Amino acid sequence: MTDRHYQQARLARDHRFDGRFFVAVKTTGIYCRPICPAPSPKEQNVRYFETAIAAANAGFRPCLRCRPDSAPASWAWKGTDTTLERAMRLIDDGALINGSVTGLADRLGISSRYLGQLFQRSVGTSPKQYSLYQQVLFAKSLLQQTDLPITQVALASGFNSVRRFNDCFASVLRMTPRSLRRPAGSRSQEPGIRLFLSYRPPYDWAALRDFMQTRLIETLEWCGDDYYGRTFSLTNGASGRFTAWHRPERFGFEVSLEFSQPVALLPVVRTTRRLLDLDADSSTIDAHLAPIQAQLGPERPGLRLPGTWDAFEAGIRAILGQQISVAAARNLVRQLVAEHGELLPGQGHEHRLFPTPATLAQSDLMTLKIPGRRRQSLIDFARFFDTQPEQAADPEHWLALGGIGPWTVNYARMRGLGDSDIWLGSDLGVKKALGQANGAWQPADASPWQSYLTFYMWSLL
Structure with a gap:
């Protein structure tokens, strides 16, 4: 982008460019988002920066009105x-x-x-x-x-x-x-902490919500027309829950956070942003995938990747979902959470946490009606995370475990780590959608956004 492009986007207050650059005003020493509602400064008094930290390094401070700290991170830089x-x-x-x-x-x-x-x-x-x-x-x-x-x-x-x-x-x-x-007088009197997390439109909330509802695990998660929430645990032993209410008129989510003990909130908020895929640059992704979607079916602007809390949970869900239907996999995960998930402190029997690696590593999981080899894969997987967490953090190391193949690893990378370039061509749902597809295209044409193409194929079913 040139300064002329920046100027046009700034004057139009185009939300598609929110987070892709920042506007610094020489006369005030302040930098803003391009959507800032303050009166537009004269062009000769403006400097443009690709990142907020670059503006700060140049001596500018953030605007208190548009809060540049809340702008979604851009892939462009x-x-x-x-x-x-x-x-x-x-x-x-x-x-x-x-x-x-x-x-x-x-x-x-x-x-x-x-x-x-x-x-x-x-x-x-x-x-x-x-x-x-x-x-x-x-x-x-x-x-x-x-x-x-x-x-x-x-x-x-x-x-x-x-x-x-x-x-x-x-x-x-x-x-x-x-x-x-x-x-x-303007502070909330409700319990917990409430934050507003922004995204760049468009955002296909209906597609993400429906995906989450289809795989919903009661007591672990809750979901409605305009909200999604779940419990979570952290490596330091703290636990909590969040509920995110979609606010499309404000281009973001109002998030309520509650914790069992004081924690460093930054990692929690970052994980919540990844789980809801709030940092995706949808206008760029949509433009890249439009030629492929035109050959497959209706366009779905604003598709986001529905995540899980961490790679361990994604791996467990993937192992239990091998070669069976979504409904059958969901029932197995529900049983696992009900039998091995601890109750969230202070919530009675209303909410449970996802089982920890240590808990599953010490169980024989005999109550799960699955093949013995898959049961052993779950136990070996949990032991790997329990004894070698640093190595287990990289899903590529999972391939050394019996019963875990490329589909399991790639599914976990997509949902547990937010990897944007995963094509699940061997997935049964993707294969079914491909059977209805036409056109001369290759999955590699969608790179580096193959994960969004995978999710689009699921949306066609």
């Missing part, structure tokens, strides 16, 4: 380097909140020096500064949207001390945390 994309995803999930850059580099299989070079070349800052910037922007959202005390905001954002939080906040945003507090 992430580049094509898969190592960089994975590093950014891990940092967004909180890898550097309690970990080190060296440890992150080891997980990626590269040196810390090379990791730093990747970030400097593509993002314009170091991995640690990128992580701190995300933490500060998230803290800004908590200060503006919740009534949490500043001390709890600091802890929820991953800072170990209020002093460190105040110093980072002042250096990054050039303002104090207290200056962002909402008036007491």
Whole structure:
């Protein structure tokens, strides 16, 4: 995009470009989203940046009206380097909140020096500064949207001390945390924490909702016409639940979060965004898939990938779903959760958590009416996650386990990790849809959005 393109998108306040670039105003020292409702500045007073952190590095602070921290991340500036994309995803999930850059580099299989070079070349800052910037922007959202005390905001954002939080906040945003507090009268009196998570339209909520409802596990999940919610557990032993209400008129979801104990919220919010696929650039994906969809059936703009909480849950669902119907697989998952899922603390018998790897590894699972080999695959899979969590985090390592093949791994990568380029050509539902399809096209034509093509094939059934 050129400055002329940026100018046209800014003046039109086009929501399709939200998150793809940011507008900085020289006369005020503030940077905004292109959809900011404030009066448009003169072009000679404007600078354009591809990322929010680039605008901050240039000395601009975020607008308090349009809140650039809530703009969905754009694929456009992430580049094509898969190592960089994975590093950014891990940092967004909180890898550097309690970990080190060296440890992150080891997980990626590269040196810390090379990791730093990747970030400097593509993002314009170091991995640690990128992580701190995300933490500060998230803290800004908590200060503006919740009534949490500043001390709890600091802890929820991953800072170990209020002093460190105040110093980072002042250096990054050039303002104090207290200056962002909402008036007491405008704060919600409802329990838990409420946040608003944005997306770039279009968003096909009906398709995602119907997919979730078809696979709904009672007590673990709940879903209605305009909401989806579920329980979840974290590696530090904390647990909780969230409910996300779709607000199409505001292009986002109003999310209520409740926890059993104080936690760093940033990884939870990032996972929720992935589960609802809020960061997809639908206009780009739709334009790429339109020629293929035209040969297969009606176009479905705004398709999103319905996720699961983590790769372990996705793997368990995939193993139980091997070569059987969706309804049969759902019944098996329901039984597994009912028999081995712990009750969510403070919720009585209303909600359960998905079984942990340790729990399933110690069970014989004899009550499940499945072939013995598949039962052993479940146990081996759970033991792998329980004893070697770092290796198990990469689904490619699952192939060494008996009873787990490419379909299981790819299904888990798509739903558990949000991988956008997975084609499930061996899936029974995809095969059925392909039997009704016409046209001269290849799945590779959809790359790097083959996962969305897979979901589109399911939507045709």
